[in-house]
Amino acid sequence: NAGVMQNPRHLVRRRGQEARLRCSPMKGHSHVYWYRQLPEEGLKFMVYLQKENIIDESGMPKERFSAEFPKEGPSILRIQQVVRGDSAAYFCASSQRTGGAGEKLFFGSGTQLSVL
Amino acid sequence: QKEVEQNSGPLSVPEGAIASLNCTYSDRGSQSFFWYRQYSGKSPELIMFIYSNGDKEDGRFTAQLNKASQYVSLLIRDSQPSDSATYLCAVMQNAGNMLTFGGGTRLMVKP
Numbered sequence: 408n409a410g411v412m413q414n415p416r417h418l419v420r421r422r423g424q425e426a427r428l429r430c431s432p433m434k435g436h437s438h439v440y441w442y443r444q445l446p447e448e449g450l451k452f453m454v455y456l457q458k459e460n461i462i463d464e465s466g467m468p469k470e471r472f473s474a475e476f477p478k479e480g481p482s483i484l485r486i487q488q489v490v491r492g493d494s495a496a497y498f499c500a501s502s503q504r505t506g507g508a509g510e511k512l513f514f515g516s517g518t519q520l521s522v523l
Numbered sequence: 524q525k526e527v528e529q530n531s532g533p534l535s536v537p538e539g540a541i542a543s544l545n546c547t548y549s550d551r552g553s554q555s556f557f558w559y560r561q562y563s564g565k566s567p568e569l570i571m572f573i574y575s576n577g578d579k580e581d582g583r584f585t586a587q588l589n590k591a592s593q594y595v596s597l598l599i600r601d602s603q604p605s606d607s608a609t610y611l612c613a614v615m616q617n618a619g620n621m622l623t624f625g626g627g628t629r630l631m632v633k634p
Contacts (some may be wrong), residue, residue, distance in 0.1 A: 423608055442624075448626060448629050449624045449625055450613075450622075450624040451624075452609065452622070453620055463621055498566055498567070500622075510555070510615065511557070511569060511572060512557075513564040513569065514559075514567045516565070516566045
C-alpha cells in the first residue's frame with residue numbers, strides 16, 4: 408500500500424517534553440500538509456511543505472512548533488516543550504503537484520498525541 | 524483563513540432515505556470543493572470532489588455546487604447505517620493547495 412504513512416500512531420509525552428511526528432507522502436507526491444484536529448472539531452491547517460521548502464506556515468503557532476520536509480526522508484512535525492493543549496490528532500496529507508483545480512489531498516492515519 | 528461553514532448536526536435519517544449535507548464558504552475565489560468522510564477515530568477519506576457548477580454523481584453520492592450562492596451540498600441516496608460518520612466539507616482557494624475545512628456534520632443513519 409503506497410498510501411500516506413504516519414508514525415507513530417499514538418504518542419504519549421509529559422509536559423515539557425518534545426514530540427516528533429513523521430509523515431511519508433504517497434509515492435509520487437511531493438507536497439505535504441499538516442493538519443491538527445481537536446476532539447469534536449474540524450481539521451485546522453498548520454503548514455504546507457515541498458521538499459526542502461516551507462510554502463505556507465500560516466496555521467502554525469509561532470512558538471514551539473516547527474516542520475520540515477528534507478530532501479531525503481519523511482516530513483517531520485516537531486513540537487517542543489509540549490503542553491496539555493497540544494493533545495490532539497495530527498494528520499498529514501500529501502498531493503502530487505501544485506496548481507489550481509483538480510488537486511486532491513490524501514490523508515494518513517494520523518498521530519494521536521496525548522500530553523500528560 | 525477563509526471560512527467554511529457546516530451544521531454540526533447530528534443529522535439523523537432512517538435507513539434507505541436521502542441524506543442531505545450542506546456547506547457554505549466565504550471566499551468567492553475558491554476553485555475546488557471536496558467532501559471527506561471521517562469515521563470516529565479514523566482519518567478523513569475523500570469521497571467526492573467538484574469543480575464546476577451543477578451536479579456530479581458517483582454511485583449513491585451526488586455533489587452539488589452553486590458558486591453564485593457559495594454553496595456546496597452532498598446527497599447520499601439509499602442511506603445505510605455504514606454511512607454514519609462525520610462528513611467534512613473542504614474548499615481549495617484560488618492560490619495554493621491548502622484545503623480549508625468546515626467543522627463537519629455528523630450523520631446518523633438509523634436501521
